[in-house]
Amino acid sequence: MKTLKVGLVQQANGADADENIRRIEENVSACARRGAQLVVLQELQHYPYFCQAEEVAHFDLAASLDEIKQSRFRRMAAEQGVVLVTTCFEKRAPGLYHNTAVVFEPGGVAGIYRKMHIPDDPGYYEKFYFTPGDTGFYPIQTSVGRLGVLICWDQWYPEAARLMTLRGADLLIYPTAIGWSAADDADEQQRQLDAWITVQRAHAVANGLPVIAVNRTGHEPDPSGLTAGTQFWGNSFVAGPQGELLARAAAREEQNLVVEVNLDRSEQVRRWWPFLRDRRIDAYGELSARFLE
Amino acid sequence: MKTLKVGLVQQANGADADENIRRIEENVSACARRGAQLVVLQELQHYPYFCQAEEVAHFDLAASLDEIKQSRFRRMAAEQGVVLVTTCFEKRAPGLYHNTAVVFEPGGVAGIYRKMHIPDDPGYYEKFYFTPGDTGFYPIQTSVGRLGVLICWDQWYPEAARLMTLRGADLLIYPTAIGWSAADDADEQQRQLDAWITVQRAHAVANGLPVIAVNRTGHEPDPSGLTAGTQFWGNSFVAGPQGELLARAAAREEQNLVVEVNLDRSEQVRRWWPFLRDRRIDAYGELSARFLE
Numbered sequence: 001m002k003t004l005k006v007g008l009v010q011q012a013n014g015a016d017a018d019e020n021i022r023r024i025e026e027n028v029s030a031c032a033r034r035g036a037q038l039v040v041l042q043e044l045q046h047y048p049y050f051c052q053a054e055e056v057a058h059f060d061l062a063a064s065l066d067e068i069k070q071s072r073f074r075r076m077a078a079e080q081g082v083v084l085v086t087t088c089f090e091k092r093a094p095g096l097y098h099n100t101a102v103v104f105e106p107g108g109v110a111g112i113y114r115k116m117h118i119p120d121d122p123g124y125y126e127k128f129y130f131t132p133g134d135t136g137f138y139p140i141q142t143s144v145g146r147l148g149v150l151i152c153w154d155q156w157y158p159e160a161a162r163l164m165t166l167r168g169a170d171l172l173i174y175p176t177a178i179g180w181s182a183a184d185d186a187d188e189q190q191r192q193l194d195a196w197i198t199v200q201r202a203h204a205v206a207n208g209l210p211v212i213a214v215n216r217t218g219h220e221p222d223p224s225g226l227t228a229g230t231q232f233w234g235n236s237f238v239a240g241p242q243g244e245l246l247a248r249a250a251a252r253e254e255q256n257l258v259v260e261v262n263l264d265r266s267e268q269v270r271r272w273w274p275f276l277r278d279r280r281i282d283a284y285g286e287l288s289a290r291f292l293e
Numbered sequence: 294m295k296t297l298k299v300g301l302v303q304q305a306n307g308a309d310a311d312e313n314i315r316r317i318e319e320n321v322s323a324c325a326r327r328g329a330q331l332v333v334l335q336e337l338q339h340y341p342y343f344c345q346a347e348e349v350a351h352f353d354l355a356a357s358l359d360e361i362k363q364s365r366f367r368r369m370a371a372e373q374g375v376v377l378v379t380t381c382f383e384k385r386a387p388g389l390y391h392n393t394a395v396v397f398e399p400g401g402v403a404g405i406y407r408k409m410h411i412p413d414d415p416g417y418y419e420k421f422y423f424t425p426g427d428t429g430f431y432p433i434q435t436s437v438g439r440l441g442v443l444i445c446w447d448q449w450y451p452e453a454a455r456l457m458t459l460r461g462a463d464l465l466i467y468p469t470a471i472g473w474s475a476a477d478d479a480d481e482q483q484r485q486l487d488a489w490i491t492v493q494r495a496h497a498v499a500n501g502l503p504v505i506a507v508n509r510t511g512h513e514p515d516p517s518g519l520t521a522g523t524q525f526w527g528n529s530f531v532a533g534p535q536g537e538l539l540a541r542a543a544a545r546e547e548q549n550l551v552v553e554v555n556l557d558r559s560e561q562v563r564r565w566w567p568f569l570r571d572r573r574i575d576a577y578g579e580l581s582a583r584f585l586e
Contacts, residue, residue, distance in 0.1 A: 117571045136576050156568050158451030158499055159577050166585045191535045195498045198536045202495030205488045206451055242484045243491045275449050276584070278410045283429050284452050284581045288574050292459045 002264050004144055004171075007031025007039040007082070008257040010236040010249045012218025013048050017061075020046040025076055027256050032080035034258040038144045040085040042216040042236075043152050043175040044099070047089065049216070049232070053224035054128040062091035068102050069109050077104035083142045087151055087175045089129070090114070099130040101149045101175065103140045111140035115151040116160065123181060123222065123230050126153070137163035145170035145263065148209075152176045155196070155213065159287065161203035165276075170263060172203055176215040179232035193233055193251075201243035208270040210246075210261050211239045217252060241269040295557050297437055297464075300324025300332040300375070301550040303529040303542045305511025306341050310354075313339040318369055320549050325373035327551040331437045333378040335509040335529075336445050336468040337392070340382065342509070342525070346517035347421040355384035361395050362402050370397035376435045380444055380468045382422070383407070392423040394442045394468065396433045404433035408444040409453065416474060416515065416523050419446070430456035438463035438556065441502075445469045448489070448506065452580065454496035458569075463556060465496055469508040472525035486526055486544075494536035501563040503539075503554050504532045510545060534562040 009027040013020045024045055031039045044050075050058045063071070068088045077084040083105055090100035099115040114133025118126045137160050139146040148169030154160045155174045164172060178196060180189045204211040217234035237248040238259045249255040270276065286292055302320040306313045317338055324332050337343075343351045356364070361381045370377040376398055383393035392408040407426025411419045430453050432439040441462030447453045448467045457465060471489060473482045490506075497504040510527035530541040531552045542548040563569065579585055 116573045116576060119571070121565060121567075132573065153571065156499060156566070157572065158455065158495075159572065159580060162451065162580060163577070163585075166579065166582060168586045191537045194537065195535045198491055199495045199498045202451075202492045202499075205492045206449060206495075242488045244484045244487065272414060273449070274414075278412070278446065279450065279452065279583070280409045280425065281581050281583055283409060284456070286459065287452060287455060287580045288577045289459060290572070290574055291569070292456075293461045 001262060004261045004263055005035045005037050006212055006238060006259050006261055007034070007036030008212065008214045008236045008238070008249070008259070009039065009041050010214060010217055010234050010255045011042060011045070012254050013046070013216060013220070015048055017046050021072055028076050028080050028082065028084065031256050031258055032082050036082060036258050038083045038085070040173055040212055040214045041175060042214045043087045043177040044089060045086060045175070049177045049220055049230065051126050051129055052123050052220065052222045052230060053226070054125045055223065058129065059091070059097065062089040062097050064091055065100070065112070068100070073102070074104050074109070078106050081106050083110065083144050085147065085149055085173055085175060096131055097129055098133055099126065099151055101151055103142060103147060103149060105143060110142045113138070113140065113149045113151070115154065117153045117157055119153040123227055137167065139164050139167055139169040148172040150174055152178065155200050158203065158206065161207055165207040165209065169209065170266070171209060172207070172211045174200060174211070174213040176213055177232060178215055179230040181230065182228040193235060197235065197237065201239045201245070204239045204241055205243040206275060208241045208273065208275065209266045210241055213237055217254060241266040294555060297554045297556055298328045298330050299505055299531060299552050299554055300327070300329030301505065301507045301529045301531070301542070301552070302332065302334050303507060303510055303527050303548045304335060304338070305547050306339070306509060306513070308341055310339050314365055318365070321369050321373050321375065321377065324549050324551055325375050329375060329551050331376045331378070333466055333505055333507045334380070334468060335507045336380045336470040337382065338379060338468070342470045342513055342523065344419050344422055345416050345513065345515045345523060346519070347418045348516065351422065352384070352390065355382040355390050357384055358393070358405070361393070366395070367397050367402070371399050374399050376403065376437050378440065378442055378466055378468060389424055390422055391426055392419065392444055394444055396435060396440060396442060398436060403435045406433065406442045406444070408447065410446045410450055412446040416520055430460065432457050432460055432462040441465040443467055445471065448493050451496065451499065454500055458500040458502065462502065463559070464502060465500070465504045467493060467504070467506040469506055470525060471508055472523040474523065475521040486528060490528065490530065494532045494538070497532045497534055498536040499568060501534045501566065501568065502559045503534055506530055510547060534559040
C-alpha cells in the first residue's frame with residue numbers, strides 16, 4: 001500500500017512575522033518528528049493577514065521570487081527532510097505582485113503556482129494586492145507525488161480542481177486564510193464554514209483524489225478599524241477520495257495534524273466511480289464563456 | 294420576497310408500473326394540496342429500476358416522445374395545477390433510446406432534457422439502455438422559473454451544473470435512482486451517501502443557487518439474480534444557495550417533502566460570494582480535453 005504522511009500546520013499569527021516564522025519552524029519540526037513527509041502551511045503563513053485593509057505600506061512585505069526561493073522555508077524543508085508547501089507575497093516588479101505558492105523539496109525548489117482566482121470583499125481586499133496568476137493550473141511534481149497546489153479563493157472553483165486532475169494531480173492542496181466576521185450571526189457563520197468544507201470535499205468526490213485544506217486560526221484586528229477584524233475559523237482538514245473526512249482540526253485552536261493518506265485508494269475509488277470515463281467533453285466548450293445569456 | 298413551494302415525491306416502486314403511477318398521482322395531489330407549485334419526481338418514476346440487468350425485453354417499456362408528452366403525467370400537471378418534472382424511457386427510433394426528462398406545465402410541455410452522462414457499473418447497466426443525450430445542458434423555461442434539470446449520474450459532474458448556471462438556471466434539479474449494494478459494508482455505504490449529498494450541495498455552493506435532488510427508496514430485487522438487488526437510499530433533499538440543507542427525507546421511508554425556497558436569496562448570496570465574477574475563463578479551455586497527460 002502506497003501511503004503518504006501529511007502534516008498540516010494551523011497557526012494563529014501575531015503582528016511579528018519573525019516570531020510567526022519561529023513558531024512555524026517548531027511546528028514543521030514537530031510534524032516531521034511524527035513522520036510527516038509532506039507539510040502544508042496556511043496561506044501567507046508567516047504574515048498577519050494584511051489584506052484586511054488597503055495600505056500601500058504593506059507592499060513592503062513582498063519579496064522577489066529569488067528571495068523567496070532562498071528564504072528560511074528552503075532551509076526548513078532541507079533541515080526537516082520534508083516537502084513543504086508555502087505561500088508568499090511575491091514582488092514580481094514594482095506595481096506587480098502575486099500571491100504565490102512555492103513548494104520546497106529537501107533539495108531545493110520543486111515548483112511554483114500563482115493564485116489564479118483573487119477575491120475581493122470586505123476584510124479580504126486581495127485584488128488591491130495581488131495580480132491574478134499567469135501560471136495556469138499545473139500540478140507540481142515532487143518526490144512525494146504530483147501536488148495540485150491551489151490557494152484559498154481557488155477552492156470555490158470546480159474548474160481549477162478538474163484541470164489539476166486532468167493534468168495528473170495525485171492530491172489537491174489548499175492553503176487558506178478564511179474566517180468569520182463578527183457582523184454575521186451564528187447561523188450565517190455555520191453556513192459559511194459548512195459551505196467551505198462541502199465545496200472542497202466535493203472536489204475530492206468529483207475527481208477521486210484526496211484534498212488537504214490548511215487554514216489559519218485566531219483573531220486578527222482590522223488595522224483600518226472599519227470592521228471588528230476577522231476570527232479565522234481553522235477547521236483545517238484532510239479528505240479522502242470519496243470526500244470522507246480523515247482528520248479535521250478545531251476552529252479556535254492552534255493545531256498540527258499528521259495524517260496518513262492511502263494513495264492507492266484513489267485508483268480503487270475511480271474504478272467503481274469512473275467519473276473521468278463519462279465526461280461529455282463534446283458539450284463542455286462553453287465553460288470558457290463568461291455567461292451565456 | 295420571491296418564494297417557490299417545491300414538492301419532492303420519494304417513493305418505493307413495485308413491479309406494477311400502473312400501480313406505481315396511481316401512487317405517484319396521489320403523492321403529486323398531496324403535494325399540490327400542501328401548496329407545491331413545482332413537483333419533482335424520482336428518476337424513471339413509475340418503472341421498477343430495470344437497469345439492474347441487461348434484458349432486451351425491457352426495451353418494450355420505452356415510449357416515443359410524442360406518447361410521453363401525451364401521457365398521464367401531462368394530465369397530472371394539468372389537474373393539479375403544478376409544474377411537474379418527470380423522467381421517462383424514450384424510444385427515439387428502433388435501437389435508439391434515451392433517459393429523458395420531460396417537464397410539464399399545467400398547460401402542456403415546457404421542455405425536455407436527455408440525460409447526458411450515462412453510468413455503467415454492476416447494478417446500473419444504463420449504457421446498455423440509454424444513448425447519451427444530445428440536448429446539451431440548457432435550462433427549461435417554466436412559469437415557476439428556469440429549471441436546470443439534470444438526471445442522476447449528471448450529479449457527479451460540476452461541468453453540467455456550471456453550464457446550467459451560465460445559461461441562467463434558477464434552480465438545479467436532479468431526479469435520481471441510487472442505492473446501496475448489500476456487498477458493501479456500513480462504512481462504505483455511509484461514505485457513498487455522504488459523497489452523493491456533498492457533491493450536490495457543492496453545486497449549490499459553487500453556483501449560488503438552490504438544488505433539489507429526488508431519489509427513490511425501497512428494495513428492488515435484481516431480476517438476473519447476479520446481486521442481492523439494490524436498497525435505494527432515499528435521502529431526497531433541498532439545499533439553499535450556500536449548500537445549506539433546507540429539508541431531507543429519510544433513507545427507508547416513502548415521503549413527500551414540501552419545501553419553501555426563497556428565490557431572492559441566490560442573488561444575495563452571489564453578491565457576497567461572487568464566484569461568477571472571478572472565473573478564469575482565459576485558463577479553462579482545456580476542460581474540453583479528455584485528459585492532459
